[in-house]
Amino acid sequence: MTETAVELVVNGDRLGLAVPAQELLLDTLRGRLGLTGAKRSCDVQVCGTCTVLVDGEPVSSCTYLTCDADGRDVLTIEGFAESSEFEEFERAFTDRAALQCGFCIPGFVLTLKALRDAGELRSREDVIRGLDGSICRCTGYKSIVEAAEELVGSPAISPAAPRGGGE
Amino acid sequence: MTGGGTTAATEAVERIGRSDRRKDAAEKIRGRAQFSGDVELPRMVHGKVLRSEVPHARIASIDVSAAEAMPGVVRVLVGSELEHFDPYWGHAIKDRPILAIDRVRFAGEPVAAIAAEDEATAEAAMREIIVSYEELPVVGTLADAIADEAPLVHEGELRPGLFHGLGTLPEREGNTCYRYRLDAGSVEVAEAEAALSVEDTYEFPAVYQYAMETHTVVADFRDGELTLWASCQHPFLVRAEIADLFNLPIGRVRVIVPYLGGGFGSKSYTKMEPITAALAWKVGRPVRIQNRVDESMVTTRRHGMRCRMRTTATRDGKLCSRSVRLWLDTGAYADNGPRVCATAGDAAPGPYRWEAVHVDASCVYSNTAPAGSYRAFGAVHLQWIGELQIDELARQAGVDPVEIRRRNLLRPGERVRPDGSGKPLDADLVGDVEKAAAAIDWSEPKPEWTGRGVAVGLLAAGAAPVSHANVRMEVDGTVEVNVGTTEMGQGARTVMAQLAAHELAIDLDRITVQGADTRFTPYDRSTGASRSTTLAGLAVQRAAADLRERLVEVAAESWGASREELGVADGVVTGGGRAASYVDLLVERAGFAGGELVGHGEVRPEGDSGSYAEGPVFWEVCVGAAEVAVDPETGRVAVNKMATIADVGKAINPMLVERQDEGAVVQGVGNALFEEMVYADGYLTNDNLLEYRIPRVEDMPARMGGIIVENADGPGPYGAKGCGEGAQAATPAAIATALADAGVPMSELPFTPERVWRRIQSLKEV
Numbered sequence: 001m002t003e004t005a006v007e008l009v010v011n012g013d014r015l016g017l018a019v020p021a022q023e024l025l026l027d028t029l030r031g032r033l034g035l036t037g038a039k040r041s042c043d044v045q046v047c048g049t050c051t052v053l054v055d056g057e058p059v060s061s062c063t064y065l066t067c068d069a070d071g072r073d074v075l076t077i078e079g080f081a082e083s084s085e086f087e088e089f090e091r092a093f094t095d096r097a098a099l100q101c102g103f104c105i106p107g108f109v110l111t112l113k114a115l116r117d118a119g120e121l122r123s124r125e126d127v128i129r130g131l132d133g134s135i136c137r138c139t140g141y142k143s144i145v146e147a148a149e150e151l152v153g154s155p156a157i158s159p160a161a162p163r164g165g166g167e
Numbered sequence: 168m169t170g171g172g173t174t175a176a177t178e179a180v181e182r183i184g185r186s187d188r189r190k191d192a193a194e195k196i197r198g199r200a201q202f203s204g205d206v207e208l209p210r211m212v213h214g215k216v217l218r219s220e221v222p223h224a225r226i227a228s229i230d231v232s233a234a235e236a237m238p239g240v241v242r243v244l245v246g247s248e249l250e251h252f253d254p255y256w257g258h259a260i261k262d263r264p265i266l267a268i269d270r271v272r273f274a275g276e277p278v279a280a281i282a283a284e285d286e287a288t289a290e291a292a293m294r295e296i297i298v299s300y301e302e303l304p305v306v307g308t309l310a311d312a313i314a315d316e317a318p319l320v321h322e323g324e325l326r327p328g329l330f331h332g333l334g335t336l337p338e339r340e341g342n343t344c345y346r347y348r349l350d351a352g353s354v355e356v357a358e359a360e361a362a363l364s365v366e367d368t369y370e371f372p373a374v375y376q377y378a379m380e381t382h383t384v385v386a387d388f389r390d391g392e393l394t395l396w397a398s399c400q401h402p403f404l405v406r407a408e409i410a411d412l413f414n415l416p417i418g419r420v421r422v423i424v425p426y427l428g429g430g431f432g433s434k435s436y437t438k439m440e441p442i443t444a445a446l447a448w449k450v451g452r453p454v455r456i457q458n459r460v461d462e463s464m465v466t467t468r469r470h471g472m473r474c475r476m477r478t479t480a481t482r483d484g485k486l487c488s489r490s491v492r493l494w495l496d497t498g499a500y501a502d503n504g505p506r507v508c509a510t511a512g513d514a515a516p517g518p519y520r521w522e523a524v525h526v527d528a529s530c531v532y533s534n535t536a537p538a539g540s541y542r543a544f545g546a547v548h549l550q551w552i553g554e555l556q557i558d559e560l561a562r563q564a565g566v567d568p569v570e571i572r573r574r575n576l577l578r579p580g581e582r583v584r585p586d587g588s589g590k591p592l593d594a595d596l597v598g599d600v601e602k603a604a605a606a607i608d609w610s611e612p613k614p615e616w617t618g619r620g621v622a623v624g625l626l627a628a629g630a631a632p633v634s635h636a637n638v639r640m641e642v643d644g645t646v647e648v649n650v651g652t653t654e655m656g657q658g659a660r661t662v663m664a665q666l667a668a669h670e671l672a673i674d675l676d677r678i679t680v681q682g683a684d685t686r687f688t689p690y691d692r693s694t695g696a697s698r699s700t701t702l703a704g705l706a707v708q709r710a711a712a713d714l715r716e717r718l719v720e721v722a723a724e725s726w727g728a729s730r731e732e733l734g735v736a737d738g739v740v741t742g743g744g745r746a747a748s749y750v751d752l753l754v755e756r757a758g759f760a761g762g763e764l765v766g767h768g769e770v771r772p773e774g775d776s777g778s779y780a781e782g783p784v785f786w787e788v789c790v791g792a793a794e795v796a797v798d799p800e801t802g803r804v805a806v807n808k809m810a811t812i813a814d815v816g817k818a819i820n821p822m823l824v825e826r827q828d829e830g831a832v833v834q835g836v837g838n839a840l841f842e843e844m845v846y847a848d849g850y851l852t853n854d855n856l857l858e859y860r861i862p863r864v865e866d867m868p869a870r871m872g873g874i875i876v877e878n879a880d881g882p883g884p885y886g887a888k889g890c891g892e893g894a895q896a897a898t899p900a901a902i903a904t905a906l907a908d909a910g911v912p913m914s915e916l917p918f919t920p921e922r923v924w925r926r927i928q929s930l931k932e933v
Contacts, residue, residue, distance in 0.1 A: 020287075027286075036205040037198020039428065041379045042460050042856040049379055077198035094192040097822050100656030100830065102195025103379040103428030109196060131864045135856075137377055137429050138656045140829035141864045142871060 006070045010035070011079025019066045026050045026061035029076060037077035037106045048134030051107035052076045058114045058133075077106035080113060089113065089151060098147040100138030108134050112148055121152050182669035183885060186822035190661045190680060191426070191654065201425045203383040203398040204457050211385070212241050214446050214456035215289035217279040217296050218465070219271035222307065222534040222849025223320075224300035226269055229279060234295040239288035242450045243296065244280045249445060256412045258404065258436045260336070260344055260501040261326040263537075265412075265441045271300070272320055272499035273536050274850050275465030280446045282454055305534050307849040309473050309496045312342045312533040320499055320532035329408055330436075332631070333505050344497065345505035345530040347512035351585035352523030357488035360522070361479030365559040369552045370915040372843040373471035373496065376541045377861050378655075380428020381458040382439045382466055386447035393444055394421045400434045400653050401693035402683045408437045409444060422685045427655035431834070432540030433467050434655070435695045436503060461854040465536035468844060470495040470507055472548050476515075478556040484564035486575045489553070490525040491515040495538070497530050502539035504530040510545030510627055514896075516585055517553040518596055518625045518786075519575045524585040534849045540695065542834065543626055546789050546896035550624035551839075551903040555912060558620065558904050568904065569604050572623055573597050579880070583625060583786055590781055593880050593888070594788045596623055599812040602874050603792035603901075606810035616799055617807070618911075620904025621792045622897050628889055629784020629882075630696040635689035635769045636706035638667050638714045642760050644677060644738060644750045648710075651683040651691030652703040657891060658823035659699045663707045665819055666884055670711035672735045673749075689767075697787050697889025700819060701881060706768040708884040714766025721752045721764075778882075785881055785888040788814035791832075791897030793868075793905040802924025804840055806868040806902060811894035813873050816881030827891035828873030835898025837862040841917050 003018040010033060019028060029035040029052065038061055039049040045060040052061045053075040080086050089109050092098070099105045108131065115121040115130040127148040136144060194200040231243040246254070246266035254268070255261045267278045279296055283289035304318040311317060325336045325344060337346050358364070378398075385396040393415060399405045402422040410420045427434060439456055447454040458466060474493040480486050493511060497504030508530035515526045541547075561571040576596045577583060583592050600623050607619055637649040648667045652659040660680035668675045683691070691703050715735055722740040723730045725747075733742035738749050747755075754760055772780035779785065790812040796805045811828045818824045841860050845852045853859045873894065881888025899916060906913055911926055 030205075035198075036201075039202070039380070040204070040457075041381065041428075044855055044857055046856040047379060047861075077196075081197040090193065090196050093196050094188050097186075097189050097192070097658070097826050099189070099192060099195055100658070100826060101379070101427060101429040102191065102200050102656070103202065105196050106198040128864055135379065135861050135863060137379055137431070137834070137861065138830045139826060140831070140833035140871070141867045142829045143826060145864065145867075 004067050006067055008069045008071065009073045011076055021067055023066045024062060025052070025064040025066045025069055028066040029061060035076045035078050039103050046135065048107040048111065049104045051110050053110055053114055056114060056117060058111045077110060080110060092147040092150040096143045096146055098139060098143035104134065104136045108136065108144060112151055116151060123152065124149055182665050182675065183819045184817065184821065186820055187661060187665055187675055189658055190664055202380055202428050203385060203396050203425055204380065206385045206396045206425065208385065208387060208453040211453040211455055212282045212284060212450060213286045213289050214443060214454045215281045215293050216277045216442060216456065216462065217281065217293045218462065219267065219274055219276040219278050221271065221300050221302055222274045223303040223305045224271050225303060226267060226271060227299040227301050230297040231279065234281065234292040237288065237292050237295065239284040240292045241282040241284065243292070244446055244449050252414060256408060256437060256441050257501055258328040258330040258408055259503060259505045260331070261328045262321055263500040265445050273465065273534050275536055276499065277442055280442050282446050282450045305849040306342065307534060307846060309471060309494050309531060309533065312496065312531045313494055317342055320534060329411055330404060331505065333509055342532040343529045344501050344532055345508050347509045347528040349512050349524060349526040349584065349586060351521065354488045354490050354523045354525045357522035358479050360481065361487040362482040363560050363563045364477065364479040365556045366477035367914050369474045369476065371472040371548050372916055373538065374469045374838055374842045375464050375844055375859060376431040376433035376469065378429030378431055378433045381460060381463040382434065383457040384439045384443040385453060385455045386443040387453040388444065388448040392419045392421065394423065395440055395444065396423045396425060397440055398427050398434050399424060399438070399440065400427065400430045400655060400695055401436060402653065402685050403651060403690050404693055405437050405440055406685050409440055412441060413444065424653050424682045426682065427653055430655035431542045432544065432695060435540040435693065438466055460856060464844070464854050465851060467502060467539040468536055469541040469544065470497060470504065470538040470548070472496070474552055476552050476556060478560060480560040480564060482564065484561060484566040484571045484574060486519050486521060488523040489516055489521060492527050494529045494531050496533050496535065498533060498535045498537040500537040501530070502537040504538060507540065507544045511548050513584065513627050514546040514549040514624060515553065518577045518583060518592065518623060520577060521585050535846055536851065542831065543789065543892040543896040546624050546626040547838065547899060550622055550789055550896045551900040551916070554622040554900045554904050555907055558907055568621055569600060569609065572600050572621065576623060590779060590783055590786065593785055594814050595878060596788065596790065599788055599790040599814055599876060602876065603790050603810045603812050606872065606874060607792045607794045607808040616909055617794065617796045618905040618907065618909025619792065619794045620901050620908050622790065622900030622904055624789035624896050624900065626787040626789055626892055626896060627783035628697045628787035628892070629701060629779065630698055631692050632702055632779055632784050633771050634691045634702040634706040636703065636710040637689050637765050637767050638707065638710040639763055639765045640714060640749065640753065641763055642750065642753045642757065646671065646673065646678045648678060648680045648707055649688055650680065650703050650707050651688045652699045653694040654682060655694065657699065657827060658820065661823065662700050662704060662819045666704050666707045667711040670708055671715055673738045697892050698784065699889070700887050701784060701883030701889045702770050704884045704887065706770045709768025710766045713768055714764055717764050717766060718749055718752055721756050722747055725755060787889060787893045788812060789893035789896040790814065791894060791901040793901035795902055795905040795909060797906060797909050797911055797923060799927055802920035802927065804906060804918055804923060806836060807870065809868040809871040809898065809901070811873050811897055812876055813890045814876040815888055815890045816879050816883065817877050817885040817887040818875050819887055821875055824875055824890055825873045828894040829871060831891060831894035832871055832898050833862045833867050835895045836866055836868065839899035839902040839917060841919055843917050
C-alpha cells in the first residue's frame with residue numbers, strides 16, 4: 001500500500017507519520033498513537049463520539065482522512081485534559097454526574113470547548129443547537145445541557161494565556 | 168492514633184443517601200477509562216465476520232482460497248471446521264452454531280470469520296470469500312411465522328441452554344420456541360358480570376438498544392486456558408456458557424470486563440464471545456473482534472410484538488377481567504426470547520385486582536436478527552397497551568384515570584400474579600401514581616390537542632438472587648471492594664463504594680472498585696434486571712460489615728474488651744475508654760506494616776414463600792405521567808412534561824437515581840415516537856444511524872423530572888430496591904395514554920407523525 005508522509009501536531013507534539021492515503025484520523029489516533037479517548041461508534045458522523053478538534057474545529061475523526069490533517073493542529077481529549085481550562089469542564093460534568101458509561105463524554109467536552117472558543121456558546125439555545133451532532137444514549141441529556149449551561153460565556157481562562165513549558 | 172488529637176468517636180457520618188460524585192468521573196471525562204476495544208495484546212490479530220447476505224438459504228459452497236492467499240491474512244474459519252464438537256450455544260435454547268453450518272437463518276448471520284494482521288486486510292479478505300446460497304422461503308414477519316403451514320426456521324428438538332430457567336421446554340409447534348400461560352379465575356364468568364369492555368390488536372416494533380460501544384471482544388487461548396476481555400454485562404454467565412461450549416473447566420475460562428460503553432441489555436448473556444474465542448483457538452494468537460453498528464444491530468435487538476387484548480369492567484369502573492394473546496418475534500435464534508416472553512406474560516395483567524385473567528404468550532422464530540434483552544423488556548411491551556385499555560374503560564365509566572387506578576390498583580402485600588404465585592406487592596402504587604399525576608399538573612386546564620396521561624406497571628426484577636463480594640483492607644487503610652457488578656454507566660462502582668464506606672465508617676476516597684475479572688472476583692450472577700444495588704449491594708454491605716466486625720474483634724482481643732462495648736467511627740475502633748485506628752490495628756495484628764483483612768458477604772435465596780427466594784426479588788415500579796401536545800396538521804407529537812417515579816426504597820445516591828430515570832425517559836421517548844427497525848422480506852432496511860434515529864438533545868421532553876420515593880420497602884441494603892428500567896416502560900405508556908387523552912388513541916408504536924396524522928384523519932371519518 002502506498003504511504004503518504006504527513007506532518008501534524010497532536011496535543012502540542014509535532015509528529016511525522018507515513019500513512020496510507022485512506023487511513024482515517026480516528027485510526028491514526030487510536031491505533032498508532034494510543035490516544036483512545038476518541039471512540040468509534042456510528043462511522044457516519046452522527047454520534048459524535050469520535051470528535052476531536054482540528055485547528056480548533058470539531059470534526060468526526062471516523063470520516064476524516066489523516067492526510068487531510070497534514071500541517072494542522074489536532075487536539076484530543078487527552079491533550080485538552082492537560083490544560084487549566086479543562087478543569088472547569090470537568091467540574092461542570094462531575095458535579096451533576098452528567099455522564100454515565102462515559103463513551104461519548106470526551107466528544108461532548110471537545111464540542112463544547114470549540115463552541116465556546118468560537119463565541120457560539122451564549123445561551124441554552126446555543127447549547128441545544130451546538131450539541132445536535134452528539135449522541136448520548138445514557139443520560140437523557142438533561143444533566144449534560146445543565147453542565148453546558150454552566151460553561152456558557154467566554155472562557156474563564158483565555159486560551160492565549162501562557163501555559164508554562166514551551167510550545 | 169494519627170494526628171495525636173482526641174480519639175473520641177465523632178458523630179456517625181451518613182455515607183448513603185448522599186449524592187457523592189461518581190468514582191469514575193475523572194477517568195471517563197479525561198478519556199482514560201478503558202473499554203474492551205482499547206485492549207491491545209502482543210501479537211494480536213484483527214477479526215472480521217463475514218455475514219450472510221440473505222435471510223434464509225442453504226449454503227451450497229464457501230470458497231475461502233482467494234481470501235486465505237492474501238498477504239496479511241492469518242486464517243479464515245468456517246462452520247464446517249467446528250463440527251468435531253457440539254458448536255451450538257444459546258443460554259435459553261441451544262439453537263445457534265458459532266458459525267453457520269449448512270444453512271443461514273437471517274441476513275447478517277455469521278458465515279465465516281477472518282483473522283488478519285490489520286483490520287483493513289481483514290475487511291478486504293472478507294470481500295474475496297465466495298459463498299453460494301440456495302435461497303429458501305423467508306419467514307420475514309410475525310404474521311408469516313405464525314401462519315398455518317409456515318416454513319420452519321428450525322427443525323428438530325429444542326435443546327435447553329445452561330440458563331433456560333423456565334421449566335420444561337414445550338414440544339415444538341411450528342415456529343414457536345416458548346409459550347407462557349397465566350390463568351386465574353374464569354374469564355367467561357367474569358365477563359358475564361361486566362358492562363364495559365375494550366378490545367383491540369396492537370403492534371410493537373423491533374428496536375435497537377444502541378449501546379454506543381458496539382459488541383467488542385478480545386480473546387486469547389493459550390496453554391489450555393481461554394481469557395476474554397469482553398463488553399459483556401454478565402461475565403459469570405458468559406464464563407459458564409463458554410466453558411460448556413468449548414468443553415473447558417470453568418476455572419480455565421477467565422472473563423475480564425473493562426468499562427462498558429452502555430449495555431441496556433444488549434450485552435446481557437453471550438454475544439460475540441463464541442466466534443472470537445473460536446478464532447483465537449484456531450489461530451493460536453490473541454484476536455480482537457469489534458462490531459460495526461450495522462453488525463451490532465443484527466447481533467441483538469428488542470422483540471417486535473403483536474398483541475390482542477380485551478379488558479372488561481363493571482359500569483362503575485371496577486375491573487373484571489383481562490385476556491391477552493401475544494406473539495413476540497425472537498428472530499432466527501431464541502437469545503433471551505423465552506425470558507422476555509415470560510416477563511411480558513407477567514406484565515400483561517398490570518398491577519390490578521382481577522376477577523379473572525387469561526394470558527397466552529408465544530415466542531416465535533422468524534428469519535430476522537435475533538432478539539434479546541433490552542431495558543424493561545416485557546413491561547415496555549405490555550404496559551402501554553394495558554394502560555390504554557384502563558383509560559378507555561375509565562372514559563366509558565365516566566371516571567377520572569387516576570381515580571380508576573386508585574380503586575383498582577393492588578395494595579402493598581397483595582399478590583401480584585393473579586394465580587397467587589410469587590412475591591406479593593412491595594410498593595405503594597397509589598401513592599406513586601398520585602405523585603406522578605401531580606407533577607404534570609393533572610387537574611389544570613389544558614388547550615385543545617393537548618392531553619395528559621398516567622401509566623402504572625410492574626416489572627419482575629432482580630433475576631436470580633446469588634451474589635458474593637469481598638471487601639479487603641490493606642495495611643495503610645485503603646479498601647478494595649471486589650464485586651462482579653459490571654459498570655456500564657449506571658454508577659454501580661460509586662454505589663458499591665458508598666455502601667462499603669458507610670459500613671466501615673471511612674471516606675469514599677479510600678475505596679476502589681474494579682471491574683470483574685472472574686479469576687479473582689467473587690461470583691455475581693449478572694448485571695441486569697435492576698439487581699446491582701439490591702443484590703450485589705447487599706453482598707457488599709455484608710462483606711463490609713464482616714470486615715468491620717473483624718476489626719472490632721482485633722481490638723477486643725488486644726484490649727481484653729468485650730465486642731459489645733466497642734464501636735467504629737471515622738476509621739477508628741473505640742470503646743471502653745480506648746481507641747485505635749484501623750491502620751494501627753492491622754499493624755498490631757501483623758506485627759509489622761503488612762498483612763490485610765478481608766470481609767466476605769453473600770446473598771443467596773433466603774426466606775420462605777413470598778420472600779425473594781420465590782421470586783421475583785422485587786417488583787420494579789413502572790409509574791409515569793406525561794403531557795403531550797399533538798399538531799393535527801402534521802401529526803407531530805411533542806412531550807411537554809414527563810414525570811417518572813423512582814420507587815427505590817432507599818436511594819443510596821439520589822443524584823444517580825435521577826440520572827437513571829432521565830436516561831430511561833429519553834430512551835422511552837425514542838421507543839414511543841420514532842425508533843423502529845424496518846424489515847422488508849427479511850432484510851433490515853435501516854441498519855445505520857442515519858436512517859435509524861436515536862434521540863438527540865432536541866428530543867428530550869421540555870420538562871422532565873424523576874421523583875424519588877423512599878419507603879424502605881426493598882430487599883436490598885437499607886431497604887433499597889433497583890431502578891432504571893421502570894421509567895423506560897412507563898414513558899411510552901404515559902405518552903400513549905396522554906395522546907389518547909388528546910383525542911388520538913393509537914394502537915401501533917412508534918407514534919410517528921405519519922401514523923398519528925393518519926389516525927386523526929380516520930377518526931374524522933367516523
